[in-house]
Amino acid sequence: xxxxxxxxxxxxxxxxxxxxxxxxxxxxxxxxKTVEDGKVLVEYIWNSIQSNLPSEFNCEGIGxxxxxxxxxxxxTIIEAVNMRLYNFNxxxxxxxxTDIPVFIENDANVAxxxxxxxxxxxxxxxxxxxxxxxxxxxxxxxxxxxxxxxxMTGEIGHxxxxxxxxxxxxxxxxxxxxxxxxxxIVRAALEQPIGDSLELLDxxxxxxxxxxxxxxxxxxKNGNKHCxxxxxHAVDSLGLALANYAAIMNPEKILIGGGIADAGQEFIDxxxxxxxxxxxxxxxxxxxxxxxxxxNDAGITGAAYLVCKNNQITAKDINKAQHL
Amino acid sequence: xxxxxxxxxxxxxxxxxxxxxxxxxxxxxxxxKTVEDGKVLVEYIWNSIQSNLPSEFNCEGIGxxxxxxxxxxxxTIIEAVNMRLYNFNxxxxxxxxTDIPVFIENDANVAxxxxxxxxxxxxxxxxxxxxxxxxxxxxxxxxxxxxxxxxMTGEIGHxxxxxxxxxxxxxxxxxxxxxxxxxxIVRAALEQPIGDSLELLDxxxxxxxxxxxxxxxxxxKNGNKHCxxxxxHAVDSLGLALANYAAIMNPEKILIGGGIADAGQEFIDxxxxxxxxxxxxxxxxxxxxxxxxxxNDAGITGAAYLVCKNNQITAKDINKAQHL
Numbered sequence: 251x252x253x254x255x256x257x258x259x260x261x262x263x264x265x266x267x268x269x270x271x272x273x274x275x276x277x278x279x280x281x282x283k284t285v286e287d288g289k290v291l292v293e294y295i296w297n298s299i300q301s302n303l304p305s306e307f308n309c310e311g312i313g314x315x316x317x318x319x320x321x322x323x324x325x326t327i328i329e330a331v332n333m334r335l336y337n338f339n340x341x342x343x344x345x346x347x348t349d350i351p352v353f354i355e356n357d358a359n360v361a362x363x364x365x366x367x368x369x370x371x372x373x374x375x376x377x378x379x380x381x382x383x384x385x386x387x388x389x390x391x392x393x394x395x396x397x398x399x400x401x402m403t404g405e406i407g408h409x410x411x412x413x414x415x416x417x418x419x420x421x422x423x424x425x426x427x428x429x430x431x432x433x434x435i436v437r438a439a440l441e442q443p444i445g446d447s448l449e450l451l452d453x454x455x456x457x458x459x460x461x462x463x464x465x466x467x468x469x470x471k472n473g474n475k476h477c478x479x480x481x482x483h484a485v486d487s488l489g490l491a492l493a494n495y496a497a498i499m500n501p502e503k504i505l506i507g508g509g510i511a512d513a514g515q516e517f518i519d520x521x522x523x524x525x526x527x528x529x530x531x532x533x534x535x536x537x538x539x540x541x542x543x544x545x546n547d548a549g550i551t552g553a554a555y556l557v558c559k560n561n562q563i564t565a566k567d568i569n570k571a572q573h574l
Numbered sequence: 575x576x577x578x579x580x581x582x583x584x585x586x587x588x589x590x591x592x593x594x595x596x597x598x599x600x601x602x603x604x605x606x607k608t609v610e611d612g613k614v615l616v617e618y619i620w621n622s623i624q625s626n627l628p629s630e631f632n633c634e635g636i637g638x639x640x641x642x643x644x645x646x647x648x649x650t651i652i653e654a655v656n657m658r659l660y661n662f663n664x665x666x667x668x669x670x671x672t673d674i675p676v677f678i679e680n681d682a683n684v685a686x687x688x689x690x691x692x693x694x695x696x697x698x699x700x701x702x703x704x705x706x707x708x709x710x711x712x713x714x715x716x717x718x719x720x721x722x723x724x725x726m727t728g729e730i731g732h733x734x735x736x737x738x739x740x741x742x743x744x745x746x747x748x749x750x751x752x753x754x755x756x757x758x759i760v761r762a763a764l765e766q767p768i769g770d771s772l773e774l775l776d777x778x779x780x781x782x783x784x785x786x787x788x789x790x791x792x793x794x795k796n797g798n799k800h801c802x803x804x805x806x807h808a809v810d811s812l813g814l815a816l817a818n819y820a821a822i823m824n825p826e827k828i829l830i831g832g833g834i835a836d837a838g839q840e841f842i843d844x845x846x847x848x849x850x851x852x853x854x855x856x857x858x859x860x861x862x863x864x865x866x867x868x869x870n871d872a873g874i875t876g877a878a879y880l881v882c883k884n885n886q887i888t889a890k891d892i893n894k895a896q897h898l
Contacts, residue, residue, distance in 0.1 A: 319856055329856065375723045387822075391720075398715075398824030399699050400860050405821040408854045410814060420854055490734060497729040498711075498822060500722030530732045530744055532643055532653065536724050 251308045255557045256299055259357065259549025260284065260316040262332040262383060265295060268550030269303065272310070274558070278302065279550065288327075288335045292343040311351045311557035314340065315360030315549045317386065320401050325354050328401075331419065332383075353556045357549060358404060359395045362388025363559075364552030365505055365542050377501045378542055379406065379492070381510035385427045389499065406495055407431065411487045426491045430484040432463035432510055438480040439466040447474040467513040485517070489524020496525070496533045507542030515541070575632045579881045580623060583681065583873025584608065584640040586656040586707060589619060592874030593627065596634070598882070602626065603874065612651075612659045616667040635675045635881030638664065639684030639873045641710065644725050649678050652725075655743065656707075677880045681873060682728060683719045686712025687883075688876030689829055689866050701825045702866055703730065703816070705834035709751045713823065730819055731755065735811045750815045754808040756787035756834055762804040763790040771798040791837040809841070813848020820849070820857045831866030839865070 254277060259266040262284060269278040282298055285291050303309065318330030325341035341352045355363070362378035369376060374393045380386045385407030389396040396403050407427035408420055415424025416437065428434045439461065447469045470477040492504060504525070506518055522539035529537065544551055578601060583590040586608060593602040606622055609615050627633065642654030649665035665676045679687070686702035693700060698717045704710045709731030713720035720727050731751035732744055739748025740761065752758045763785065771793045794801040816828060828849070830842055846863035853861065868875055 389822075391715075391722075396715075399826055400824055400856075402824045402854075402856055402860070403822060405824075405854060405857070408821045409818040410852060413814065413852075422852065422854070490737065494733040494818065495822060497732045498727060498819060500724055500727045500729075502723050528734060528737075528746065530726075530729060530746070532724075532726055533729070536726070 251306055253310050254303070254307045255310050255554045256303075256312045257550035257553030257555075257557070258295065258312060258314045259360070259553060260291075260314060260333070261357070261549075262317070265291070266546070266550050267295070267299065267302075268547070268554060269307075270551075270554040274551075274554060276547075276550075284333065286334055288333070288338045288340070289343060291333075292340065293347070296344065296347045309348075309350050311353060311561060312344065313360070313553035313556035314352065314354040315357035315553045315556075316354065317357045317384070320354055320356045322353070322355050322397065322401055325352060327354070351557075351560070353553075353560050355395065355553075355556055356386075356388070356401065356404075358386035358388035359397070360388070360552035360556060361507060361542075361544075361548035362390050362505075362552065363395060363555050364544050364548040364550075365507065366390045366393075367551070367555050368543050369503070373502050375499075375501045376503045376505065377404070377495070377499065378505045378507050378548070379488075380508035381430060381432070381488075381506065382508035383432055385431045386508075387495075389501070391499075406491055409491050409494065411491060426487055429487045430491075430510075435463045435466050435480060435484055435510070436461055438483070439469075439477055442476045444469060444474055444476055447472070447477070463510055464513070467510075467517070481517075485520045485524050488521050489528050492521070492525045492539070493528035493530070493533075496537050497530050500533060501537060503538045503540070505540060505542040507545070507548060511541055512545070575630055577634050578627070578631045579634050579878045580627075580636045581874035581877030581879075581881070582619065582636060582638045583684070583877060584615075584638060584657070585681070585873075586641070589615070590870070590874050591619070591622065591626075592871070592878060593631075594875075594878040598875075598878060600871075600874075608657065610658055612657070612662045612664070613667060615657075616664065617671070620668065620671045633672075633674050635677060635885060636668065637684070637877035637880035638676065638678040639681035639877045639880075640678065641681045641708070644678055644680045646677070646679050646721065646725055649676060651678070675881075675884070677884050679719065679877075679880055680710075680712070680725065680728075682710035682712035683721070684712070684876035684880060685831060685866075685868075685872035686714050686829075686876065687719060687879050688868050688872040688874075689831065690714045690717075691875070691879050692867050693827070697826050699823075699825045700827045700829065701728070701819070701823065702829045702831050702872070703812075704832035705754060705756070705812075705830065706832035707756055709755045710832075711819075713825070715823075730815055733815050733818065735815060750811055753811045754815075754834075759787045759790050759804060759808055759834070760785055762807070763793075763801055766800045768793060768798060768800055771796070771801070787834055788837070791834075791841070805841075809844045809848050812845050813852050816845070816849045816863070817852035817854070817857070820861050821854050824857060825861060827862045827864070829864060829866040831869070831872060835865055836869070 255270045257268040265282045319328040327338040376390045378388045387404040387406040389404045412424035416428040418425040470481045579594045581592040589606045643652040651662040700714045711728040711730040713728045736748035740752040742749040794805045
């Protein structure tokens with residue numbers, strides 16, 4: 251019977267599921283639509299794993315990454331606002347169906363763990379900034395997830411950049427999240443008329459209502475001054491937040507990931523430039539900024555690695571998965 | 575022959591020297607004027623230790639805290655701007671005189687280590703913010719000094735609060751240091767006329783030229799509106815910087831230390847209030863802000879504890895020094 255590991259990346263819209271062998275080779279992957287009720291979600295995921303995993307497979311563990319405040323020791327989601335989950339013990343829920351061990355971490359930590367494993371060399375202090383619907387970060391310090399006692403480290407998206415800025419979902423004003431997330435970029439773009447530029451977009455059905463961050467990047471590249479200033483403000487704010495972050499954390503490498511990181515190398519270079527312009531000289535000299543490698547696979551890869559780490563399979567054992 | 579430990583707190587103005595026994599009881603203390611030349615400074619310190627330490631004492635180690643970028647492994651001061659020391663290997667310099675082991679750390683880390691040792695209970699993640707000539711911080715994470723690979727963590731004084739702010743010694747603009755350090759507070763106070771209020775000060779010889787931060791606090795308390803707004807700005811900026819800091823580091827406790835922390839409980843309370851107003855709710859709930867306990871002794875105590883840690887004397891062994 252072959253032993254496999256399941257990595258789950260639970261997001262606000264989709265649950266991505268990856269099945270890995272013990273050498274971390276990706277065997278299978280699929281995704282489900284996220285449902286809001288936690289109990290229903292776990293049942294739904296478990297049914298999907300059961301029906302997709304051939305019966306001859308023995309599952310060694312389920313690793314989970316999910317956005318929110320996580321108590322990894324008690325395997326409890328303290329608060330996952332987007333999914334409306336509060337004080338939800340996911341291990342207990344899985345135990346209704348299976349005895350397979352479950353491990354859970356904040357999604358940003360899990361993604362950082364995935365990227366960290368793909369980093370070569372002697373990098374021990376690394377940060378992954380995820381620019382998606384929100385801005386998150388996962389911190390690897392001395393080769394381990396840096397959690398803090400309450401598991402709430404790396405909330406760079408909720409560093410305040412502009413005290414007089416736009417109101418954030420967290421209730422405060424001017425968080426980085428309101429400026430540099432996909433949501434923040436679209437909101438800022440829609441603050442001024444951009445109607446005349448919409449015809450530039452491929453999708454002729456595009457309206458202001460369904461504008462996405464990629465469109466704002468596209469319009470900026472194609473001469474829309476307002477969209478360009480929105481992107482410049484996001485880049486400058488990211489540079490400032492990362493400079494302040496690096497003054498505190500002193501990482502060797504900061505990786506930019508998440509959907510927005512696909513806006514092009516030019517965007518990553520601009521963030522790096524803004525960072526180096528604003529960072530303390532000694533910090534700037536010692537910090538590399540680059541694009542994350544794993545893209546959408548960071549979550550499932552890191553979630554699988556979470557199981558490996560907990561089951562004490564070393565990175566060396568699973569260092570074969572170069573194809574991911 | 576009694577074994578002792580020497581703790582050095584090297585500052586821009588004074589070198590504080592504490593002699594502790596193996597149970598960390600303070601046996602003797604004194605201070606020297608700091609001299610700028612590194613070689614002269616070490617000779618001067620060594621001569622002073624020799625002439626003050628009775629010959630029947632056997633010194634087990636010299637722990638050193640010094641402001642600047644420190645390579646603790648190679649016992650090298652990479653950059654200590656105030657003392658004009660660059661790439662200075664302090665161990666090599668001491669070796670010219672003695673074989674006593676030398677340990678060195680950034681002064682903020684050393685002070686945090688001293689305060690950490692005095693904390694009771696299960697605190698494992700603690701930060702000491704030092705408000706003095708500059709603003710520094712020392713981070714204890716999981717009961718150890720949090721250094722980052724290059725030993726340059728916790729530079730909260732160089733987090734940029736106002737991109738259009740006053741030029742900092744580091745060459746950038748609007749660092750917390752320019753707003754909330756003693757230097758920054760005095761500079762801001764002198765930006766507007768405060769002449770009429772000077773008569774309030776005890777020292778009748780006081781002039782604008784030798785105004786110190788304590789005077790600004792005194793004038794603020796006694797109704798000078800400009801000085802009050804300078805302090806309010808420092809408090810708000812500290813609150814914001816600490817809120818952003820805690821969003822990343824998630825400490826259980828933030829201690830406010832340094833000369834300015836003596837401005838009164840009202841000042842500490844105002845910083846705590848500004849922090850809780852601006853911090854992410856989940857972070858605010860889990861972070862205590864209070865005044866540091868050791869005052870001027872944090873440096874020598876932490877420096878001595880540095881020797882103990884390196885020589886693997888446990889905190890329990892030296893837990894008797896309640897008199898400090």
